[in-house]
Amino acid sequence: MNIRAELEARERQFLSPYAVCSADTKGREYPISACEMRTEFQRDRDRIVHCKSFRRLKFKTQVFIAPEGDHYRTRLTHTLEVAQVARTLARALRLNEDLAEAIAMGHDLGHTPFGHSGERALDKLTQGGFRHNEQSLRMVETLEGGEGLNLTWEVRDGILNHSGKLKPATLEGACVARADRIAYINHDIDDAIRAGVLREFEIPHELLRILGETHGQRIDTMIGDIVNISRDQPFVKMSPRIQDACDEMRRFLFEKVYLDEWRTGEERRCDHVITSLFEYFSEHPSEMPLEYVQISYRDGTERAVTDYLACMTDRYALRTYQQIFVPSSYPVI
Numbered sequence: 161m162n163i164r165a166e167l168e169a170r171e172r173q174f175l176s177p178y179a180v181c182s183a184d185t186k187g188r189e190y191p192i193s194a195c196e197m198r199t200e201f202q203r204d205r206d207r208i209v210h211c212k213s214f215r216r217l218k219f220k221t222q223v224f225i226a227p228e229g230d231h232y233r234t235r236l237t238h239t240l241e242v243a244q245v246a247r248t249l250a251r252a253l254r255l256n257e258d259l260a261e262a263i264a265m266g267h268d269l270g271h272t273p274f275g276h277s278g279e280r281a282l283d284k285l286t287q288g289g290f291r292h293n294e295q296s297l298r299m300v301e302t303l304e305g306g307e308g309l310n311l312t313w314e315v316r317d318g319i320l321n322h323s324g325k326l327k328p329a330t331l332e333g334a335c336v337a338r339a340d341r342i343a344y345i346n347h348d349i350d351d352a353i354r355a356g357v358l359r360e361f362e363i364p365h366e367l368l369r370i371l372g373e374t375h376g377q378r379i380d381t382m383i384g385d386i387v388n389i390s391r392d393q394p395f396v397k398m399s400p401r402i403q404d405a406c407d408e409m410r411r412f413l414f415e416k417v418y419l420d421e422w423r424t425g426e427e428r429r430c431d432h433v434i435t436s437l438f439e440y441f442s443e444h445p446s447e448m449p450l451e452y453v454q455i456s457y458r459d460g461t462e463r464a465v466t467d468y469l470a471c472m473t474d475r476y477a478l479r480t481y482q483q484i485f486v487p488s489s490y491p492v493i
Contacts, residue, residue: 293321317329
């Protein structure tokens with residue numbers, strides 16, 4: 161028996177009947193030979209971790225754009241925190257931890273530069289709108305490496321359905337959707353306090369009493385509640401009391417952090433950069449890298465420009481804007 165077969169047998173013995181066993185995957189769009197060392201979901205996780213779009217997350221905004229401090233979250237560190245919470249949930253609920261981790265690692269691969277500011281800008285500029293979860297799926301199905309990563313159906317479903325009102329088909333995907341919100345609610349509080357945008361005494365006392373006074377206590381409360389409610393059940397959810405408190409904390413963050421006046425200037429500048437680049441490359445598509453020129457021939461200029469901008473990091477977008485629109489200085493003779 162090879163190692164993969166041993167791991168698959170262990171899954172069948174240990175995992176909940178509501179989990180997805182690796183051997184039961186619906187498969188890949190293009191079948192490949194089995195690996196003797198890794199299950200199919202472990203292979204997906206590894207493919208994501210080694211791809212270029214995963215590395216670019218290091219230079220993409222989470223909330224604070226191009227922060228000078230070393231301790232603010234980026235889209236990469238957010239992804240790692242989501243993966244940690246998702247693994248903890250999956251392990252406690254006896255779900256497939258490898259599947260949850262693979263979905264978590266890939267869930268934000270399609271995020272734009274400048275975080276949700278960039279996403280809103282592209283949403284306004286494109287005829288069909290722009291949603292980062294759909295772009296993440298396009299990244300792993302088509303764009304990465306020119307032909308996608310050929311991931312399993314379950315991982316692709318979890319990536320597409322991790323946000324909003326969309327429901328993933330697997331409980332492992334539901335763990336990631338929960339972990340995403342748990343992670344950003346808590347780390348955005350931490351970063352907002354570090355930035356001086358939010359002060360601890362401004363957080364509603366009733367929410368702190370329910371969820372916990374510290375970052376760690378709040379995460380522990382949220383995870384523990386989900387496990388207590390969902391263990392050996394065909395769902396992943398919170399109790400009404402904790403869910404209401406989390407929803408109220410999220411509304412508080414939207415009011416005080418995400419949509420507050422301090423962001424107005426930054427939002428306007430980010431919108432200007434994305435809009436200017438979108439309009440420029442729509443008029444000059446041949447100036448994009450070859451892979452996007454090829455997409456413009458195949459799928460249209462708007463699709464190609466959207467893909468190009470969504471793949472940019474914050475600093476690459478700013479550098480490209482500067483090269484196109486900011487005059488160069490000339491040496492004095």
